[in-house]
Amino acid sequence: MIKGIVFDIKKYAIHDGPGIRTTVFMKGCPLSCVWCHNPESIDFSIGKIKKELKLDGKVIESTENVGREMSVSEVMREVEKDLLFYEESGGGVTFSGGEAFVQHEFLLAMLKSCKAKGISTCVDTSGYVNKSILEKAIPLTDIFLFDIKLMDEELHKRYCGVPNGQILENFRTIHQSGAKVRFRFPVIPTITDTDDNLKKVAEFAAQFSDVPVDLLPYHKIGKDKYRRLGMKYHMEGIEKPSDEYMNKIAAFFTGYGIRTKIGG
């Protein structure tokens, strides 16, 4: 029986693909983006995070597991509880992470199971995956949400921990296959929003005229998790971009003829 490690299952998600969705967050990521807001997802194994409860002015500390082993049928049982919502809203299931492809056997088994039951599938990916595995997922995936972060290879290595050649090639592979894909670009102040990177990302995106771009503004939601995990937080002093600034970036992309949306 194929099993995997899942660290969260989010119901009624509305930013992880079309309609109302259930998002299955899978553990493990080969990248280490300095702005990651799910730092608990990066480690491949079941980990621990500090939990703090406030009671009568006192803080009570304990720890809880991050991740649990689940079988495909256990995940599907959760997913199938909301079939009606998917049907009514054009939604379905999104597999995310971490990097969902890290547990590729588990992912492929769940995608097959969803397809067999007529449930729409979406895979949210960094694109850092072996091409032969990606090709197995393409016929089983209705939409890919594909993150492109930095076009310069050295900067990609510096800020995300891995080179980007495979990622860009995989984006082309998905597009050439005719599969539906949305291009997701995280706007991370001082890192991905430099003039040079914005220009290169827009030039790359403009090559795929039918692919829309979602601009994902940096946020600090994950900050406290770094402390509770005992991990270093790299984004001190970096603030969430303003709406005005995001609109400016959206206009920049639109200027390249790209269909652009702010948010996921």
Ligand code: SF4
């Ligand atoms: S690819 Fe996503 S999950 Fe992985 S480190 Fe980067 S932001 Fe975090």
